[in-house]
Amino acid sequence: MEKNENLSGDKPRPWHSYHTVYTNAKAGMEGVDKEKVQRIVYETSKGSKYFENEEKKEALLRQKIENMRAQRAKLSAADLSHYQTVADRRILELEATRDLSRIWLHADMDAFYAAVETLSNPSLKGKPMAVGGMSMISTANYEARRFGVRAAMPGFIARKLCPELIFVPTDFKKYTHYSELTRKVFEKYDPNFMAASLDEAYLDITEVCKERSMSGGEIAEELRKCVNEETGLTCSAGVAPNRLLAKFVLTNDRMAVMTFIFSLPIRKIGGIGKVTEHILRDAFGISTCEEMLQKGGLLCALFSHSTADFFLSVGLGIGRTDTPQVSSRKSISSERTFSATDDETLLYQKLADIAEMLCTDMKKGGLCGRTLTLKLKTASFEVRSRAVTSEKYFSSSEDILKYASKLLKAELPISLRLMGLRLSHFNEDKIGSPSDPTQKTLNNFIVSADLSRKNLVDSKSLGSDINDLKLMNNMEGSFSIESHELQRYGIRDPLDSNNLQDLNVHHCTSTDSVEAEKIREPSSNKIADKVITKDMAGEVSQWKESGLSLPGQLEGGSPDRVNQVIMDNETVFSSEQKDGLVWVDDYKCSLCGIEMPPYFDEERQEHSDFHLAERLQNDESSIYSRTSTPRQRSVKKDRISSQSKRKRHKPSPKKGRHLSIDMFFAKSNQNF
Template identity: 60%
Template sequence: MDEGESSSTNNPSRPWESYNTVFTNAKAGMEGVDKEKVQRVVYEMSKGSKYFQNEERKEALMKQKIEHMRDRCAKLSSSDLSNYQKVVDRRILEVEATRDLSRVWLHVDMDAFYAAVETLSNPSLKGKPMAVGGLSMISTANYEARKFGVRAAMPGFIARKLCPDLIFVPVDFPKYTHYSDLTRKVFKNYDPNFIAGSLDEAYLDITEVCRERGLSGGEIAEELRSSVHSETGGLTCSAGVAANRLLAKVCSDINKPNGQFVLQNDRSTVMTFISSLPIRKIGGIGKVTEHILKDALEIKTCGDMVLKGSLLYALFTQSSADFFLSVGLGLGKTDTPEVRSRKSISSERTFAATGDEKLLYSKLAEIAEMLSHDMQKERLAARTLTLKLKTASFEIRSRAVSLQRYTCSSEDILKHATKLLKAELPVSIRLIGLRMSQFNEEARHSDPSQGTITKFIVQKGSSRKNLDDNDSSDLDASKNCLGNDEMLSLSYASHETSYDQLKDVVEYEEQSVTPNQECKKKEERIQVLEGDALLRKHKDCKADSSAEKTEAVSVLPQMEPLVWVDGYRCNLCGIELPPSFVEERQEHSDFHLAQRLQNEESGPSSSNTPTSKRRILGKEKANSKPKKQKPNQKDDNVRGLHSVVKLLALEMFGSLGGCHLSSVLERRNPEEMKMALPPPRLNLSPSSSLGEPRSLPSMSDILTSSKARNLDLKIQTLGPFFRVTGKNADTGSEVGRAEGVVRPWFGRGLVLHLDTIRLTKETMVMDKSLLGVGLYVGAVAIRHGYDCGCRTAQLLAIYDSDLYHSKLVRFYRRIGFEEVKEVSGSSIGDMADMLVWGGVGTRMDANIHHLLVKWSKVFLKSVS
């Protein structure tokens, strides 16, 4: 049986033969290992564990993918394959034109790096089987241990079973970093712009060195390896030399340890080398991809990728097919990549699974400290924190929060990470990771001529305080802009807007009415509206002695304060919210703020009372008349902003009734659910106002079609909110969901706002990807919007990473949505979208009627 290949048949008496994990994949130095023995030991030691259960689940999903791929492959006709072969022939000509054999790339890989460093520090370990790590997990093993089948990423108790004499050495990262720095000093002598793959490997472009010194790539590699050995005091490394980075990496693994391999820059030599190379040797082809290619398409070598290119282009995305074809032709990157600003920085640690909260918090503190140290070393500050957890059952959880300011402080990171972790406990955890993203340097590198929301808000001569949690920092607003670190904070994670910020927005509008005045602040107490807290009095502003004295300008009209009677009933409207509904109480307070703003605009004095005077608190001079001022474009801009803010508050909190969909629908107690909802504000009964041609699929058509595909769809509605869930009809497990709300929107009437469409890793067997779970779940949501009278569906393809964002946009585009604009937070127009969806990304819209017409062939055909 070929390396890494699973048995096609399962022998009940030898179940380990079909049990393939990362532990059974051979590394350098494991060529003579008895693979069957390793498989049997791993199987017996893992059986019944959480890891074993997780591996079985992943194995089942992989088999499902393979069967799905086989079914799709069987349905391809000869004409289909002929057409795809034409595509392959054209792509071969195009990529061959990019082949560059003029460069010389060197890949250096240290030999069993961690283990070698420990042996260097403790010579008594030389010649003995040794692994760095512990019984829960090992980081690497020396070559003596690899002869027994011990390898990196293997639990230590399994390694001890394979090699009873195995010696464990604890991990010492500072030591490894020190020796890594020594190797990198050597690399810089040959390529100052070398690419570090990790602590123990690097790519070097040695083209110029070879040309200047008149030496071959092999001679330079030999010299470099010798320099590394002497500089580090005895560490060895292996090297590969080739025309591109992909081939150089493959070559460095051929003569390990302490060897090198040179592949000549000749096309025929490259093609001979690559044609017989097993596909698993290529970086980027892991266990799952390997099995899909082998078991579904019978592609075992890189040469097979070219021979069966028509299948690859028929069954995979173009980007994946292009990658496979390039590999089959031995093509890789030859240029030195430009320095790109990093998007995130992270640190994580694996340990023995534990539910001890004290120990987990201790681990979290260590990781926060390491992450902070790395950020300070790179001079980075960020404001989005992500917590990653791997449970004892190998479930991956990820939770994120947007901070109020940019930070690299370990105290700030730990404070917010602790809150995220606390929300997940109690749970048994085996891995904790922290990632910081959205760096402040991204804002500094943006186009300085591009408008930002702060340019609409901050006026010359004004100053303010920005509240961040319980800290305050002075802001100098005399420069007509705020620093990047002090921009208005929008809480993207919870879709809420801080009321300090809303007050500040309106307060600037008031000050701009008399642009010549300079307000000097007296004693002031501002309390953030949080939980059951209320807005308190604002301090007065005095005009400069050279200007006419006016009364203090404030934000909100005086009114009866919100109080929770008997601890759960709102004294203003009678809505009942239990004390445990902290977020809902906050949002209910927001709802009453929106009402106040609305009443202010529609009040009897709104037509003849100047805006500034309508919001004056304290002692108002009845006989005083505001000075008439000349029209000012800046004033008009800020007044427009004020109107937008009011509309946003009304749309976000008024029409929603102050409740988020997820927080409301997840409540377990039905009585509490009723108490949490305010009186319905929208008429969302099915409407026929749009008319319905017979060609449009009904809700019944969609549900019937989904059942034929083994998909059970249900929709829950609660006032304007809705949630669509899709479950596997056989297993009952959830495979996808869509959430959203129907509400009026800025002159468009009722609009369907899709929060998102989420799909789980479990996939349904569909004929085409377009007919997958996402389309069916989305179709129910769209049909619901149509029944409620919506004409337009809107969503935001959230930007999380370049790859994920492009996939989202591509998916939504395929099902019928069109890009409207990029929401980056750089303009006042982005504010509405950021408040609704809680982030930045690509705004996409679709005509609901057109979507249903487009999908009618799918659902009506399935029903018939």
């Protein structure tokens, strides 16, 4: 059946062009009929929205690669010579940092979740089994892997590959228990070990090796036995001079490292994923780590400092050897997938649920944040994010939902299959402690100063003459004036309904100072109803039609909350009175005499904010006048909504003509 279809197609083997990660080698997948797996995955996916989106992404990647090839072709002989010199110098500098004095061990539990499930239900032994569900698999045991089934594969595809596959739902309580048992073993070898996940850890075993006069390999063997005795589970362990290579077994000898790394495919390196692999291979002909060094000049010419640095380090087999300080969490998020819908009532209800989930997690960690990011995945699998930063730190579900609703509202109408909320920019203070924006600003100042210093140190060793590389990013493509550029010149599209949204956000934020104070009132501490009723949804559309901001009732429905919200509304709609401003004859400012027609809504509001700010500045008792004026805030928010507007006109600015050299390498400087 499948063969016939393939034969009748234009291309004899169309699945070959469908790049998935499922055919990559993974433990237990040796001998898998890759072509068969690839074909089944293709046939199962073909025609779906997901598939179409993947095709779009691949087309963009091909375009990006073409673009890089074109840039590469533009380099003159002089350029190439220059960047080769840059690369050579950088290689020498990196080589000077090589540290062969440490021994790092990487422990990785074998098919962890599946193994734990088999331990608690021995009847699963020997049968193909996967932990997860029809939508996604977390782990597959080795019996299932022989069929091509693997982690991060949708369950329904896995079932096509292996019809007798047994599905076991995830049970994190169980995995956490076993994880703790393994960590007790790890602690014996390195009290400061780095846990990479529930089933993975990096250990600096240098001291243990010295104390016991044992080699890294011997310690690794002992640790594996110990883990097995304590948990009944098996694990793999690699040993190397640094964390970049700790998944392999290498001695602390430069030649051993270089010999090994040279023939190593780049995809084996942590931080190099599917996209980077394709770019390096198709644009530069780089497949092995050795080629990273051979083509170092090109990499320095066409990539950023840090990226080129990472590539050269990979070519040299140099990775991190220090034990980083325990870093605190930087963000917390919650997201949920559901059947795609454009029903606004339903979307607001789901948003309220997610806000509640996030709030619960925030409370567990005692966290407060001030930047809320709304993540959206459309019915066609396009992913977007929209963020807003508040002057004050917050963690209540009411506050989360308030900001989230504003962000979502700007995207409507839309058909979504996923929504998520992330809170970041944490306050170090715990919930319940008095909120003092001035103090927090100071904290932020100290933190950012530290970060700046760190970045400075990190980049100090880089050659400054690579700075001009950034020019390369702007070389491609022609320019035309688009919506965002119009925005830049202060020209607004009168037909853009989002101008109203700008106004909405503006109205709300211009009163943030007043509202923020109110939110701290005891009444706001009460838990509000999270579910938006149909009636309330009706109000949503009413407010939408009116082009005014969402009233707070829609963001929390308890009577206590309603009182507060009414007060908020008063502040929203009467801020002009509060600063004493009246538009004489609906035209002239009563305070300074400036003339502004009634339809200059936004400009009028900003003008009103100006007077309000002026007044607040005179009021020394106002803490907000010491940190950020309403004028400043309103401008910020205006920018936020402007950006949203731009995206709506041009959903993927990076996907169009402005194909610059994007960043590809997260984590590259962290773990290695």
